[in-house]
Amino acid sequence: MAKTQVDDINRSIYNIKNEDNYSYKMQKGLDEKIVREISSMKNEPTWMLECRLKGLEMYNKLEMPTWGPDLSVLNMDEISTYVKPKSELNTSWEDVPEEIKNTFDALGIPEAEKKSLAGVGAQYDSEVVYHSLQEDLLKQGVIYTDFETAVKKYENIVKKYFMKCVPAEDHKFAALHYAVWSGGSFVYVPKGVNVEIPLQSYFRLNSPESGQFEHTLIIVDEGANLHFIEGCSAPKYNKVNLHAGCVELFVKENARLRYSTIENWSKNMLNLNTKKVIVEKNGVMEWVTGSFGSRISMLYPMSILKGDNAKMEYTGISFAGEGQNLDTGLKVVHGAKNTASVVSSKSISKSGGIATFRSNVVVAPNADGSKSNISCESLMLDDWSVSDTIPVSNIGTDDVEFSHEAKIGKISDEAIFYLMSRGLSEEEAKAMIVRGFASPISKELPVEYAAEMNNLINLELEGAIG
Amino acid sequence: MEKVTLNETPRRTSKSFGINNYKIEDFELPEVKEFTNVTIDSEIEIEHDTYDFKPKFSIGNKLVNQLNNGNQKLYINIDKNVNEPIVIDFELDDKQNVLIDNVTIKAEEGTNATVILKYKTQNDAVDAFHNGVCNVTAKANSKLKVIILNLLNKNSENYYSMNNKTEENAILEYIIADFGGRRTVTNYYSNLIGNTSNNSVNTMYIGTGTQELDQNYIAEVYGKKANIDIEVYGALKDTAKKNFKGTIDFKTGCKKAIGNENEYCMLLSKTAKSKALPMLLCSEDDVQGNHSNSAGKIDEDKLYYIMARGISKKEAQKLIVKAKFSGVLEKLQDEDLKNELIEEIDKRLV
Numbered sequence: 001m002a003k004t005q006v007d008d009i010n011r012s013i014y015n016i017k018n019e020d021n022y023s024y025k026m027q028k029g030l031d032e033k034i035v036r037e038i039s040s041m042k043n044e045p046t047w048m049l050e051c052r053l054k055g056l057e058m059y060n061k062l063e064m065p066t067w068g069p070d071l072s073v074l075n076m077d078e079i080s081t082y083v084k085p086k087s088e089l090n091t092s093w094e095d096v097p098e099e100i101k102n103t104f105d106a107l108g109i110p111e112a113e114k115k116s117l118a119g120v121g122a123q124y125d126s127e128v129v130y131h132s133l134q135e136d137l138l139k140q141g142v143i144y145t146d147f148e149t150a151v152k153k154y155e156n157i158v159k160k161y162f163m164k165c166v167p168a169e170d171h172k173f174a175a176l177h178y179a180v181w182s183g184g185s186f187v188y189v190p191k192g193v194n195v196e197i198p199l200q201s202y203f204r205l206n207s208p209e210s211g212q213f214e215h216t217l218i219i220v221d222e223g224a225n226l227h228f229i230e231g232c233s234a235p236k237y238n239k240v241n242l243h244a245g246c247v248e249l250f251v252k253e254n255a256r257l258r259y260s261t262i263e264n265w266s267k268n269m270l271n272l273n274t275k276k277v278i279v280e281k282n283g284v285m286e287w288v289t290g291s292f293g294s295r296i297s298m299l300y301p302m303s304i305l306k307g308d309n310a311k312m313e314y315t316g317i318s319f320a321g322e323g324q325n326l327d328t329g330l331k332v333v334h335g336a337k338n339t340a341s342v343v344s345s346k347s348i349s350k351s352g353g354i355a356t357f358r359s360n361v362v363v364a365p366n367a368d369g370s371k372s373n374i375s376c377e378s379l380m381l382d383d384w385s386v387s388d389t390i391p392v393s394n395i396g397t398d399d400v401e402f403s404h405e406a407k408i409g410k411i412s413d414e415a416i417f418y419l420m421s422r423g424l425s426e427e428e429a430k431a432m433i434v435r436g437f438a439s440p441i442s443k444e445l446p447v448e449y450a451a452e453m454n455n456l457i458n459l460e461l462e463g464a465i466g
Numbered sequence: 467m468e469k470v471t472l473n474e475t476p477r478r479t480s481k482s483f484g485i486n487n488y489k490i491e492d493f494e495l496p497e498v499k500e501f502t503n504v505t506i507d508s509e510i511e512i513e514h515d516t517y518d519f520k521p522k523f524s525i526g527n528k529l530v531n532q533l534n535n536g537n538q539k540l541y542i543n544i545d546k547n548v549n550e551p552i553v554i555d556f557e558l559d560d561k562q563n564v565l566i567d568n569v570t571i572k573a574e575e576g577t578n579a580t581v582i583l584k585y586k587t588q589n590d591a592v593d594a595f596h597n598g599v600c601n602v603t604a605k606a607n608s609k610l611k612v613i614i615l616n617l618l619n620k621n622s623e624n625y626y627s628m629n630n631k632t633e634e635n636a637i638l639e640y641i642i643a644d645f646g647g648r649r650t651v652t653n654y655y656s657n658l659i660g661n662t663s664n665n666s667v668n669t670m671y672i673g674t675g676t677q678e679l680d681q682n683y684i685a686e687v688y689g690k691k692a693n694i695d696i697e698v699y700g701a702l703k704d705t706a707k708k709n710f711k712g713t714i715d716f717k718t719g720c721k722k723a724i725g726n727e728n729e730y731c732m733l734l735s736k737t738a739k740s741k742a743l744p745m746l747l748c749s750e751d752d753v754q755g756n757h758s759n760s761a762g763k764i765d766e767d768k769l770y771y772i773m774a775r776g777i778s779k780k781e782a783q784k785l786i787v788k789a790k791f792s793g794v795l796e797k798l799q800d801e802d803l804k805n806e807l808i809e810e811i812d813k814r815l816v
Contacts, residue, residue, distance in 0.1 A: 067478035067486070360483045365736070380751035383718055389746040389757070392483045398733035398763040408716075408748050408755035 026082035055178025118197035150186030165248035184214030211242035236266035249277035265293035281307030305339035320353030350381035488680035525653035536566035559588035573608035594622035604636035618646030632663035673706030702738035729759035
């Protein structure tokens with residue numbers, strides 16, 4: 001039987017390549033001089049420089065991962081860790097330089113802001129070029145700003161939380177991140193404030209052979225509610241680019257945070273990102289993630305359920321096409337009573353792509369009454385792709401309900417015949433099944449993003465249907 | 467004494483998850499002396515011969531080397547249908563407390579047989595060391611059932627490898643009871659090379675006191691329409707620890723193969739620890755792979771229902787564990803053996 005031909009994602013929008021115009025591009029490589037230089041260019045307080053040096057020290061000390069995708073393509077000596085775009089931070093879209101503005105316009109960012117976002121941050125290479133927040137949220141005390149500004153303007157609060165969720169010791173690329181971080185967002189939602197419309201940061205890496213190391217720190221205070229969206233893309237170059245961002249999230253008592261990511265990096269990108277949340281009593285964390293781009297991804301958002309009744313939900317999809325190795329999943333620690341985690345993960349692999357689901361669920365001895373339910377499904381569209389599931393559970397108490405299930409396989413012939421008996425062609429039937437497979441994830445995304453994701457999938461399938 | 471790393475998984479994951487391998491800090495290979503406490507009950511002749519054991523995924527190099535210089539070498543060539551089970555009984559006692567057995571079973575084409583390998587200690591005080599391997603080739607159209615019973619006491623060290631190859635249409639069924647050993651490390655490997663070959667593994671394990679179990683089950687599926695089923699049921703009590711690692715690896719070309727893997731761990735006390743890694747590796751799209759694992763305490767409703775009938779909590783727990791194991795016990799198709807195991811379960815879950 002003919003296989004569904006699924007073409008590569010149409011990347012024409014994302015591939016808009018601007019000239020490598022910058023006001024400053026750090027020499028390639030990584031050493032103490034470079035770290036000090038980044039810090040002094042940013043005019044940082046000493047404690048931040050100390051954090052950077054700690055990061056560098058750990059980076060040199062920690063070994064490369066002994067598992068997962070082969071990272072030998074990465075040569076730090078070839079990567080420029082800091083690229084300052086030819087733009088200052090703007091609060092008016094009109095002030096953003098033409099070339100950069102056009103890129104974000106093509107990606108639909110300001111359009112989305114008008115329609116459905118309460119605030120937007122846009123980062124180009126290493127610096128944030130645009131930031132805005134709705135007036136009424138400002139009045140309610142919501143802070144949404146780029147990370148450099150936060151370090152200066154909200155120094156005390158940043159100092160209190162920075163590096164506290166993800167320590168530099170976490171792994172080699174978290175350490176690297178701390179040494180050279182630049183850009184990113186800082187969000188603080190005060191007690192009881194409900195941010196009804198999402199905030200969004202968009203990260204664009206234009207400069208070749210460079211790295212993006214944005215730091216995102218979000219604190220959702222007691223009883224508050226926030227939906228934060230992160231989008232990323234980059235044009236395709238032949239040389240390797242590196243993304244080693246870090247996301248530190250704090251969900252306080254009775255608070256709720258939804259963190260959605262649509263990652264569509266180009267296929268020369270190594271996406272070695274770190275994301276982690278600490279959830280206090282009765283807090284709720286929701287991860288929604290779609291991984292479509294990058295050459296190699298290693299991304300496992302971690303949730304520490306620290307307070308009683310804390311909850312975590314993870315809904316994710318990854319789509320590994322030609323030349324891609326997407327190693328994604330999650331980690332969760334049930335560290336208090338009656339904590340709960342629900343995970344639904346889907347992956348699609350095709351044209352030789354490798355999709356791996358990797359997870360670790362830890363239930364601490366004191367986490368009585370906890371529940372964890374993990375479900376993963378993998379769909380393979382041809383016989384030369386790879387789909388692996390590597391889930392670990394570590395259960396330290398008897399008073400727990402833990403279950404994990406996973407399925408792997410191709411589109412079932414029965415389902416195709418059923419749809420064909422209803423008048424669909426074979427290709428249409430297959431395409432419909434692939435869309436249906438992804439639908440539980442797209443349902444969790446805000447409309448614009450669900451549309452973007454469906455477009456990505458439809459574009460490929462249309463190519464197949466003709 | 468030395469440090470050793472045993473039972474590496476076929477695919478590594480993060481070191482910090484602590485499941486890629488099993489480390490022992492105070493490992494010591496004992497001196498290998500003569501071992502004669504073997505009872506063999508068999509219609510067919512068994513040779514005292516050995517074949518070099520060269521596993522693809524080894525339990526650990528030192529243990530494999532030792533297996534190739536063991537004190538019990540048995541070669542069972544099944545060249546005709548065998549109606550009664552072939553039973554080989556090994557008993558370790560104070561004098562003969564080290565058993566290194568290398569058992570090779572070759573089921574010739576079209577034959578049908580059952581082999582039972584039983585390992586026990588004479589009493590609870592024996593300080594025994596057991597390192598064994600069961601090396602199976604199931605030729606085309608053969609049907610072989612292998613029953614491995616680890617009934618050693620809780621003082622013993624137990625290392626066990628199973629290494630299998632199933633050829634076309636072969637049906638290989640394993641039933642494993644892993645009850646003994648202060649430390650029990652099990653390495654199971656199947657190479658499903660033959661089209662429509664079928665391998666099923668049904669394991670029940672018990673860990674009480676300070677027992678530790680590390681299980682590394684690996685099945686590589688090459689044959690078209692091949693079938694692998696791994697079912698593991700266990701109960702942990704006191705401060706017992708268990709790591710279950712199960713991998714089904716669908717290789718390119720194993721069209722229409724099916725693999726199922728299911729691990730179920732009952733936690734009978736707060737301090738027992740259960741780790742699991744049920745892996746599915748897949749490089750062929752036309753397959754069906756499923757796995758599931760679950761852990762938790764036994765259903766309180768069931769427990770109270772039974773207790774309401776005047777049965778103590780401990781007895782009620784035992785009943786529920788035995789009920790969970792009943793599927794595996796029934797597969798033995800031997801009442802005496804089944805009763806013997808039920809007695810063992812009762813004794814161990816005191």
